[in-house]
Amino acid sequence: DAGVIQSPRHEVTEMGQEVTLRCKPISGHNSLFWYRQTMMRGLELLIYFNNNVPIDDSGMPEDRFSAKMPNASFSTLKIQPSEPRDSAVYFCASSLQQGGARSNQPQHFGDGTRLSIL
């Protein structure tokens, strides 16, 4: 079974450039999560979607970050303009949420995009 697929695996770009990270969730999953991981702050939730609709974007650091999910099989996280402090590993995860809002299904993670902003 194909897992969560993220691209690119590595991205190095200069400050001020636009960065787009991509994610293909597991087929049939209805929730998608974007995380950022750094040594200092650990694994932080940026935004999550249920049925392609953004539910909680309170973790998005600022207006330079935006995320979209145009359909059930694709999501993007965009940073424009990028800054050196955005350097981190960005993970996408998906899950199948059932029943009530406080569901308890495991999340399946991709292997991340390691982003370096020079």
Place this chain on the structure above:
Amino acid sequence: SQKIEQNSEALNIQEGKTATLTCNYTNYSPAYLQWYRQDPGRGPVFLLLIRENEKEKRKERLKVTFDTTLKQSLFHITASQPADSATYLCALDPDSSASKIIFGSGTRLSIRP
């Protein structure tokens, strides 16, 4: 303030011994806790989930406990092996109205032969 705390220092265990990792939380009332394993350069992988009304959950050599009074979960690996070396993350649901989870900072476990 709300916190999820795991052993910040790495845990070094002799092969064959039981490794015990701790997850403490403050000012949360989670309905469940999850444990994940993360290897270098990889995303976290789900291991176990335990609900608030469950005291203990087992899966092969893994055991998780959940004490809502102490606000603590313990994660045990029995008969540890070098292949168990990884970072282990606990996560909980912070909000009864949402399907998101919040992760602790993780504990790095090293099993020496």
